[in-house]
Amino acid sequence: MRHGFLIxxxxxxxxxxxxxxxxxxxxxxxxxxxxxxxxxxxxxxxxRRDVVTKLKRMGIAVEEQHVFTCAxxxxxxLAAQKSGGTAYVIGExxxxxxxxxxxxxxxxxxxxxxxxxxGRSMTFEMFEAAVRMIEKGAKLIATNLDPNCPTQAGxxxxxxxxxxxxxxxxxxxxxxxxxxxxxxMRAARKELGLTASETTMIGDTMETDILGGVQMGYRTVLVxxxxxxxxxxTDFAFEPDxxxxxxxxxxxxxxxxxxxxxxx
Numbered sequence: 385m386r387h388g389f390l391i392x393x394x395x396x397x398x399x400x401x402x403x404x405x406x407x408x409x410x411x412x413x414x415x416x417x418x419x420x421x422x423x424x425x426x427x428x429x430x431x432r433r434d435v436v437t438k439l440k441r442m443g444i445a446v447e448e449q450h451v452f453t454c455a456x457x458x459x460x461x462l463a464a465q466k467s468g469g470t471a472y473v474i475g476e477x478x479x480x481x482x483x484x485x486x487x488x489x490x491x492x493x494x495x496x497x498x499x500x501x502x503g504r505s506m507t508f509e510m511f512e513a514a515v516r517m518i519e520k521g522a523k524l525i526a527t528n529l530d531p532n533c534p535t536q537a538g539x540x541x542x543x544x545x546x547x548x549x550x551x552x553x554x555x556x557x558x559x560x561x562x563x564x565x566x567x568x569m570r571a572a573r574k575e576l577g578l579t580a581s582e583t584t585m586i587g588d589t590m591e592t593d594i595l596g597g598v599q600m601g602y603r604t605v606l607v608x609x610x611x612x613x614x615x616x617x618t619d620f621a622f623e624p625d626x627x628x629x630x631x632x633x634x635x636x637x638x639x640x641x642x643x644x645x646x647x648x
Contacts, residue, residue, distance in 0.1 A: 390585045459483045462499070470489045471499045524547070586631060
């Protein structure tokens with residue numbers, strides 16, 4: 385039976401600038417055996433090319449076609465909703481690039497959408513402008529709702545924290561496209577040409593990776609090399625199909641057998 389993998393990055397492949405031991409061997413083996421896979425990230429800052437360069441410097445040789453970001457999912461969704469639209473963007477290069485590639489213009493007044501991603505160069509003036517635009521009718525879009533982002537120095541506010549402030553200020557709820565949204569989870573699977581029963585999601589976060597996979601009917605593998613510990617699982621009403629210490633322990637052969645069994 386054909387099968388493939390959707391793979392989270394931070395906490396699964398690397399932590400900050402450090403490669404998680406064995407991650408390179410796992411990805412290289414998938415490549416050698418021509419098993420389809422896609423890196424799935426809720427980080428909207430980097431373009432596909434940026435991600436590929438970072439991975440290659442860690443010893444993982446992949447191509448841009450192996451990367452799918454929440455910025456890409458957001459831009460494609462907006463293009464399908466309103467072709468040739470306009471957006472005021474609170475975010476950085478990866479999000480801007482994705483929107484441009486999908487026919488969107490970036491404007492500083494009267495946008496169709498206010499689109500929020502991650503970034504370090506945001507100002508309160510940008511938030512004030514966004515609030516006024518939303519009050520005038522612009523729709524609020526979040527690339528993801530992750531409340532924070534891990535860094536070498538510790539946590540910093542994530543897209544979800546910024547969006548929460550805008551929601552509180554305007555009384556409007558944001559629409560989120562990133563994990564665990566079925567929009568991104570389904571689009572990524574279709575990139576690989578797989579069915580739900582042929583797909584395994586590997587991630588380190590119950591609230592995004594595992595929840596998104598469970599909701600889509602994918603097989604799910606939780607790795608404990610990132611943000612989730614075994615003791616955290618009692619907080620959730622759903623469980624992953626498999627729990628391992630790191631991606632180095634994921635056996636794609638057993639995954640194939642498990643998927644074949646579930647389809648029988």
